[in-house]
Amino acid sequence: MEDVATPEGFRRDPELVISFYNKLRRNLPNAQPNPAHRALARLETVLGNRLCLVTQNVDDLHERAGSTRVVHMHGELRKLRCRRDPAHVVPFDGDQTEDTSCPLCGAPMRPHIVWFGEMPLRMDEIEAALSDCTHFAYIGTSSQVYPAAGFRHTAKARGAKVLCINLEVEPDPGTDLFLRGAAGTEVPLWVEGFSRTDATREGPRSVRLWLLEPDGGPVDRN
């Protein structure tokens, strides 16, 4: 993993790293969104921009299920980033080569993936949503990897209700609701119930629902 998931590895052997992510990108169509992805997309149609869906995965399963505003804190396989200006992030399908250049400035590109030792993306947005949310759910994540592992504590400290859906781990003492089971089973049930509650209505206190879903995906970061 060190060779393909660190800035040093990329400097050492860009070709190896580029071909590794090309292969993952080519494999994306082999995975299909599950009922949990689809349920979260339905929840977006209920909550609109009051839903902040954060994922540590770099695949496109949420998007293919219909979600349109996913925060990919570890980046996305279907985007490349400029090596001169990190703000130049562009959609990309197909195979990258060392000659693939930034359409905005012509500089060389890199996979839009957060490697070990790099800061997760969009943390300001994430912190703002965490301090503002009324509900925080962490779904299927082992929650061992910081900073994501600390999100539920921040949300709880700011008064959010904390929900945990997980098959394996025990919830923290601060968890308000724990549903033991697979995400594909529990998330659709919960979304259906939650969508009928008052919590989804616009009110004086705006609802920001916060969700985090499984670690892993094409690049297992653990």
Ligand SMILES: [Zn+2]
């Ligand atoms: Zn550029």
